[in-house]
Amino acid sequence: NTLPYEITAPGYYILNVSVEDFDPTDYGVYYAIKINASNVVLDGNSHMLDSVDPDYGYGILVENANNVTIKNLILRDWEIGVESGTSTNVTFDNLTISSCVLTQAVLGYDSVLTNSIVANGRWGIATRSGSVVKNTYIVNMSEVGVSLCHSSTEVNCVAINNTIYNSRIGISISGGYGTVENNIIKNSNTAIHFFSIGAKGNVIKRNVIEALTAFEFAGGPGTNWIYDNIINASTYLVWSYGPQNQQILNTTKTSGTNIIGGPYIGGNAWFKPDGTGFSETCTDADGDGICDEPFVLNSLNIDYLPLALSGDRVPPQVKIVYPQNTTYSEAITSIKVNATDNSQISRVIAEVDGEYNVTLIFDGTYYVNTTINIGEGHHWIRIYAYDLAGNVNSTEIVYFTVEIPQRLREAQFLRLTYFYYLRYVRLLKMFNESYEQALQLGIDSETLSKVLTLKGLAEEEWKLAWQEGSPVITPNVRAFIHLRKAYLYLKEAETILEEFLTSMPS
Template sequence: MSGLPGIAIGISIFLLLLGNSASAVTIIVPDDYARIQWAVDNSTAGDTIKVQRGIYYESVNVTKPLILRGIGMPWVNAAGNGSAIMLLANRIKLEGFKATGDWMNSGILVYSNNNLIKNNNVSNNRNGISLSNSSNNTIVGNNASNNGKGIYLTGSRNNTIIRNIVSNNSGNGISLSDSSFNSLSRNNIFSNSGAVYLRSSGNNRLIRNDASKNNGGISLLYSHNNKIIRNNASKNSDSIFLYYSRNNTLTGNNASNNNWDGISLWLSENNTLKRNIASNNPGNGIFLYSSDHNVLGANNVSNNNNGFYLSRSSNKNKLTGNNVSNNKNGIILKNSKKNHIYNNYFINKNNANDEEKNIWNTSKKYNKNIIGGPYLGGNYWSDYTGTDMDGDGLGNTFLPYNSSSGIINGGDYLPLSQTVK
């Protein structure tokens, strides 16, 4: 008998919840109300508002958790009177609307959390979709085109931006400011001033976005601990650009066929660049300017003017396992020292130019090297003419290799060799 009161309370709560669910209604605009805002004002939390095709000249403020579903892509046009649709409550679902505010406001403006913004078309706004101090929202399947910025987050965390088309915006396609722990994936971002722009934003994940054919590609300014993975950032003016940014990971990105450089690091340290393709750029494949302690490994850097270019005190970087081929210059180090460069594959018109003191090999270690030999040592050089005298796959003559005196101080004392005597 002692358990009966608890059971009764549980049943009462269940019936109460059931009653709330049963009380949710569907409101049709313009059948039930001529204006969307009137439908919102006269709704109850949990209701569904279906809006039929047409043009609605109003600015809609959604102040309770509702489902707003457009039928036939109705157009909410604020006609210069603010943002078209504002989400001011949590747990709103907004789907299937065209939204136009004006060039001072947003198509869809979010000041709340846990909302779903899906399959909307936002155009001719200052910002297409804008989130301010908002968290745990999902933005999926929207078209944000012909705005100032396509999708803009400020002070916002833990949002998911996925499978959107973001194009022909006069500013950046997707822009994050002071926003962290967001996920951007599988978005198609093209014909914008810049594809993706992060400023003072950390711990974000950019995965499998197509960020090609923009003026700028993917840019990080004062942004740390981000993961940039398997994005296509090709055919931009510059592909991937870091400025005063540290501890970022760039893996498996395509930074090719741009108007100047593939990947550029300016005043940025402790970043990891691995398995990226930086090819067919008229400037540099990978460029470092005053950038220290970065790891550049297993990248394919080919058919550029310069493969790697380290300048203005870019010191103590590690370059290993890279394929550096068919460039005019494989690697140039200018005013940069104490970089460790080993187990790379160099086959270029001019392989190396180094005016400082850098380290061109590691100590001999039993491990498979980049050309399949049994030992790690130095690098493979297409123009090394020495001979492996003892069959260990490391050259023993004409040491150190200095790229026809392009390496002024020292050189590679353990060049990888395929020539055995």
Template structure:
């Protein structure tokens, strides 16, 4: 046998060994052909399923039950309708063990107790669907993670539209959630979720709630015209509430109740029928960079033993009562805020050991204080809120004293008591405008890049504001929502898998190794035949 013939036979033998293994790999990993379903069904095999017609007035307890991983249910625009009976579920995803990679899309689910429920599922997608008029939850995740809920219209459900219970690392984005009892609710250790760019409006209770859950991000949502609060946190910690529009809600805009170490930043909070931002028995929270306008009562309210919070670098204007109110709360820091056109600028009642400095105050009454509080820090290098070279006290629109040495602080009418409204102490370093070449010799020199952190000592707080106030009549523009995902996301919140597509087949791995191992045996056989 010639050399060419031997090589040809060897190649054929290798192919005959590898090809069956390769074929089996393709069959096991590749998606099955689409399966049409036209009625309520149990899906217990992986695959791609297409609903071919509406299912109306179903009497089933569970219309579509998915008990396996790697399933796509495509509603093709059809409707699954129940009778609204107790404990019925339109689509229920639950297996005997943890399921992975289950997608439900493009259908209407209505008049069940729960519309869509995922239980003990890792990875999946609920998208482009309408979930409406259910008597429990619209979309319900229980003990599930890495699920993306996006592009859905969830409305007119009797319980929260989207409800997470003990479910973490999920993404809820670009949904319209309206006319439910609550819009979006994270509860019972639902941690590290991202709630992004949703419209949670016109719900009969609250827009977004986070209860007993930590380290979630609520960002770039429109939350308006809800009957109660816009955003409500209870017993929640480490959450970030940022860049939301919280407008025209029936009670408070944002309420932190018995919650700690949360960050509320860069939100637009306006025209709410009670207070803009409320801290009730809340501690160690940071309220910064927000625009808080025209709320019916107070812009920012701290009460009922809310302590060690920082309220800094906010614009708080045209609220009907106080810009900032502190009631029965101690050891808070109020700094670098532009507080104007309110009835009271900063109002303190039965509160002590609070530090109020470097605020721009231009209100009907700039201060009211019956406690023992501090209204300035020591003279410290750093640009103050009116552009001066040193930090100290506050800028008061009604201060008529004089700066006799050109250092940017008033030297007469000290301490300044806002017309006698500060009953104990007052501002010993009131700010006055200075020329561009003014300088000061500080008692204390600290970095001007420090960040504000909750603390009762002046040495640990920021020594400069991020901007100076040049006009007391400037109203910041309202931020707009964007579909751009924030660059900061929780660890582990990566893109979730969906569909049932298998891996691309490659000639590698066990099949190749088996083929190579048999080459010596094939060569011996060929040699024996010669």
């Protein structure tokens, strides 16, 4: 409830306050929250930690700890948003980190950052051995989006399923034997930078790259495996200094759908912004999706199985069905798009307000997303549709406004409040049954303490919801918030009990 805060014992901690322009130096420290214990869960509960001075301090600092989870938190304007460089097995989940002057996130050993947004800084994410960055949107880094294994002695770092946009360098690799797979790296000066002699044995596959330079090598990196990527760049390979070592640019020809939809996996799809790339102009007489001749970049670096575009240069047709250029009286909870292609659509992505992207799924008629929730204010969306040949098309921007009348707000709050009221009552019965079973099976004291803490928080929120009368009869924003929190706390407690019960022998 108060900051700064230092966690020195294992347990489940929930942040109950947000701070703006917070100055840790007023308290003689350099952080908002410091974790100095293992086996800790910190749930930010969607609160924000905002610093007064972006040149100083840490939002979250994890020191010499193991098995720590930090989730559901917004951090802004720190020197470093989250730092766990000296710790192991730290998971960062569902964070939004922005405008941190030095680095947005530093991961220690065998750690994970997932399902997050990292925006508007100098360095995005830096990792140590065994760490994974996945399912994360990284945008507007003046230096590097992801520094993967950021020293030459680090190994086994992974970047998978990320979107990295508008960073000078998309991914920088200093260590070895890592994996860069299924990422979208766009609008970078250099997409992937191999930086140091330790950058060797890395596998770079199934990425979509659009950059001035696709790959840059500095400091004598060793051999890496680069195959089954879409590479759309003015320059493919650059050695800035140090010896040139051979890069393996294809794998063995294997039956399977390659990244541009061909029937064999082999090398890469080599495109140029002006449409004159090798894969766009090569001959494929036997129609196997592999160019008939190898692509010789230089005497050391040859793609022996470059992918052939097979003549498909037609981008998809894409149109936004919903929302439109108008004013809506309810929150936008879905996006609907019509996208067609002469071959096959590979993916459809919506860019919302220039802040985040969401993926749309084909429902048999339209490409839709039903998990989004766009509230009051002025907004815009743009849709990008990709086909299997690597062609992309986008819509014009659609601007719209959400203005919810007071009567609708009241009706929405009543519906939502009653919804959480019913869910809480039903869940409470399940919780009581699980709790009794767990006691009979000898639940350990640490897990029991987490459960009881969450149950106590749920009961307190339930009481607060009913302080001013019946929240399911009179519209009350605070009552809705309290009931929702009560349900979420109880749900977390029930989940812990269920995990304990399922771990016990039947």
